[in-house]
Amino acid sequence: MEVYADNLIENLNRLCKPQITIGEFRPQISSAMSRLPDYANLRMRMCRYVSLPQQARRMPGQVNHILDHGYAHLLQVLNPRTTVLTVHDVIPILAGRGKIRGAKLNGRRWLSEWTARYYKRARRIIAVSECTKSDLVKHCGCDSERISVIYPGIDSTFFRDKRPEKREYRNSFGLPHLGVKLVLITGQEFYKNQIVSLRVMEALRERYGHSIWLVRLGRRNPEWDREIERSSVQNQIFYLQDLPSDK
Known part of the structure; x- marks a missing residue:
């Protein structure tokens, strides 16, 4: 967002x-809210549903x-x-x-x-x-x-089509050469449908072999790791964490 x-x-x-x-209005976490425990997202929910409306009320x-x-x-x-x-x-x-x-x-x-x-x-x-x-x-x-x-705009970053630059980026992150297609997924929320992404990758592997890799941006979770252990594409997955948005 x-x-x-x-x-x-x-x-x-x-x-x-x-x-x-x-x-531009960005809510602030008050000192009182910051002292709340973060158990079950309590702090986030109190900030969102109690403190934030109070702050927004003052917006001109x-x-x-x-x-x-x-x-x-x-x-x-x-x-x-x-x-x-x-x-x-x-x-x-x-x-x-x-x-x-x-x-x-x-x-x-x-x-x-x-x-x-x-x-x-x-x-x-x-x-x-x-x-x-x-x-x-x-x-x-x-x-x-x-x-x-109104469809979301696409950042100009995604229109880069300079092969030397792409090669440099792939080399810097240890990604496969340009002949390999990369499928990017990101996020950990359930609605990102990442387990289904694995099933899709398995179907693509049957058709295209090792010419397609899955690149996951962000942290892994236990459910993902369990699925990976029994997936046929576990050796065609690359992980990138804490990647700056301009990369």
Whole structure:
């Protein structure tokens, strides 16, 4: 979300100045909140649902844009007539209701569902895909007329096509040569569907042999390690951790 926010702010400043002043609000963790235990995400939840609305109430923006639907509850304190909300997906809600095959959750995600009740308050909703728009209408009761589909932009970093530069990067990280295709996955959340990525890689290996490798960005977890032990592609996986966004 930070990459989405940074790119949006950068381009709004480029396109809208000096007619519009773009402000950025990043919540602060108070000393009282920082002393809370982090058991079961208690500190994060108290900050998100108690402290953050108090901070947002003091924001003077004439137009507000909530960049992550997980903070839609801020529409309790922000003026809904001048607030836009971006919704990226409603996967936790659907998975909690058993609507996604293969997603294993212990019950419904009540905090996510409570937050989703505020979607309809926004003056306008930006959905990042037609699928998300459809889910908002079908599962969250949102008005399709108030939803605009705007696909996420692609950072210029992904348009690099200089073979010497690519070769240099691959060598620096110990990745295979340019003849090998790389499939990137990232994140640890259940909805990243990483175990299914392994099944896909196994099917690709049957067809293309060793010409495709899987590159996982970020930390491993026990479930992943258990699956890797019995996977036929365990020798075609490369791990990168703590990688800067510009790399």
